[in-house]
Every structure is written in C-alpha cells, then in structure tokens.
Amino acid sequence: MSTSVMNPVRSNSAVKELEQRSSVATRLACYAEMAKPRIALMVLLSMGVGYLLGSEGVWRLTPLLNASIGVVLAVFSASALNQVYERHTDAKMKRTENRPLPSGKLTTSEVLLFAIACSIVSFFYLLLTVNPLTAMLTAATTVLYAGVYTPLKRYTTFCTAVGAIPGAAPPVLGWVAAGGSLDIVAFSLFAILFVWQFPHFLAIAWMYHDQYAGAGLKMVPGAGRPKVIGAISLGYALVLLPVSLLPTHFGLAGDFYAVVAILLGIVYAVAAFGFYRDESRQQARRLLFASLIYLPGVLLAMTFDHLRLLNEIL
Numbered sequence: 001m002s003t004s005v006m007n008p009v010r011s012n013s014a015v016k017e018l019e020q021r022s023s024v025a026t027r028l029a030c031y032a033e034m035a036k037p038r039i040a041l042m043v044l045l046s047m048g049v050g051y052l053l054g055s056e057g058v059w060r061l062t063p064l065l066n067a068s069i070g071v072v073l074a075v076f077s078a079s080a081l082n083q084v085y086e087r088h089t090d091a092k093m094k095r096t097e098n099r100p101l102p103s104g105k106l107t108t109s110e111v112l113l114f115a116i117a118c119s120i121v122s123f124f125y126l127l128l129t130v131n132p133l134t135a136m137l138t139a140a141t142t143v144l145y146a147g148v149y150t151p152l153k154r155y156t157t158f159c160t161a162v163g164a165i166p167g168a169a170p171p172v173l174g175w176v177a178a179g180g181s182l183d184i185v186a187f188s189l190f191a192i193l194f195v196w197q198f199p200h201f202l203a204i205a206w207m208y209h210d211q212y213a214g215a216g217l218k219m220v221p222g223a224g225r226p227k228v229i230g231a232i233s234l235g236y237a238l239v240l241l242p243v244s245l246l247p248t249h250f251g252l253a254g255d256f257y258a259v260v261a262i263l264l265g266i267v268y269a270v271a272a273f274g275f276y277r278d279e280s281r282q283q284a285r286r287l288l289f290a291s292l293i294y295l296p297g298v299l300l301a302m303t304f305d306h307l308r309l310l311n312e313i314l
Helices: 008-034 037-054 061-085 108-129 132-152 159-167 170-177 184-207 209-214 228-243 255-277 281-313
Strands: none
Touching (some): 008 108, 037 170, 061 132, 061 170, 108 132, 132 170, 184 209, 184 255, 184 281, 228 255
8 A cells, every 4th residue: 555745845835836926816816806897897888888979970989999998097097096096095094995906915116106106008099099088088078087086086076076077987988988079069978977966975974974974085066065965966866867968969869869968967866865855874865876776777768769760761
C-alpha cells in the first residue's frame, strides 16, 4: 500500500495563488461598485433612446456601440471623482460608509488614477469613433457633475438643480452621437429627464436627510419646515405632465406615447401628492418607486411609438 505526502512548497504556493486571485477579485468588485453600474445602465437606456430618435430611421450599430463605450467610461469617471471628493463625508453616513474609499478597500490615488484614465479614454474614444460634439458634451457633463455639482452639495440646496443638468444629458448625447444637432427637439428630451429628477432625488434626500445633515451636505431644501420638500416634489411632478408631451408635439412620437406618458405622469403625481400630504419614509419610498417606474416606461413607450411612426411613413 502506498501513501502520499503533500509537498509543503506546493501547498504554500497554492494558498498564495488562491489569496492573490481572491485579492484581485475583491479589488475588481470594489472598482465595479465604485463605478455604479446600475446608474450606468440607466444612462445607457436613455442615451440609446436618444440615439434611435436622432437617427431618422437610419440605425447603425457601430456608432451606437462606440457612443455607449465612451459615455459609460465617462460615467465611471464621474462616479469615481465624486467618491474621491466625498470620501470624508461618505465615512460619516451609514448608507455610504462601506464604499471602497471610506472603508479603505481602495486608496485615493488608485481611484483618482482610475477616474482620470476613464475620462481621457472616454474623450478621445468618442472624438475618434463618434464625433467631436459628442466628445465635448460628454466631457462637459463629467466636469459639471464631478467639478460643480459635487462640491456644491456642501454649500447650497441649489446643487440638486445643478446636478439635474448632467443627469438629463444622456438622451442628448445619444441624439448628437446619431448626427442630430442641438436644437429644440433635443432640448425636449433633456427637459423630460431634467424635471423627472427632482421628485426622484428629493425623495432620496428626505429619506436620508439626517445622514446628509450629519455629514454637512445641504441636500434638503426647506429643511425643518414641514411640507416644503413635498410641495416642491409635487410641483415638479405636475410640471412633468405637459413637458412629457413635447416629443409628441415635435413629431418624435405619436398618440400612443402621449397616452402612456400622461398615465405614468398621473401615477407619479399621485405619489408626489401622497408625499406632500404625509412626509413619511413610507410615502418617500412610494414616490421613489414611482419615479423608477416612470422613466423607463416613458422611454420605452417613446421608442416604440417612434418606430411605429417610421414604419407608417416607410
């Protein structure tokens, strides 16, 4: 009968290899978390809709893929720069204390290098594979988000309005990537996302207002005054009803889209009214949920109806 003895050198080598693989996987997971993939997916959806609407019936997959790669890299850069700037305030809030920087999983220099690399590659990739306007607008969006909106959060609640500008840019980026110009039609797409964001982000800000205040971030307008944030949310939800009909007015979509937009807008407004009547965590969560249903629903309806109109024309 034979026996085998484990080689200690091989054993130690295998353990070290497993530890290295685990370390690499952990660090990659940290970079993925920092890049905020769910936000990137929402950006891709709205940018893709803008691209289809701006293509005028001539859809080319390669420019769309190139635009998607460049814009996603910009999203990664903006998210990373935001977390570099807010690493100290993130450490003070329960909802963000486990992010890669405040938890020490990544260093500031690593994240900063990642952000700069993504930003540079994004700009030149879009410049060379899409067009200069898309590259410049994407870079400007990154600067506005990371360089203006993020620092403003410490000084004024007006930061929400500033942050809504880069937040509403993706469909416009898709529009110009397809060859469209910066005209009133592109602005109509921008306007929908711009107005939609206020109830969405105000619901989040209200739910975590204690943490934001403790970290020194001014995210809640009318803090301490009852019904102010609910009234603002309701006001924007009501404004969104006519604004959402602009694509129909400009011929991008038809009656089907208009009906869907109105129905979803009513649901959004009802949720905002509920939050206005009762500024509670439950109502804020309902408003947040309604906002997450509204945007993809409207974008998909707009895309479907635009394609329907094109088929009728063709």
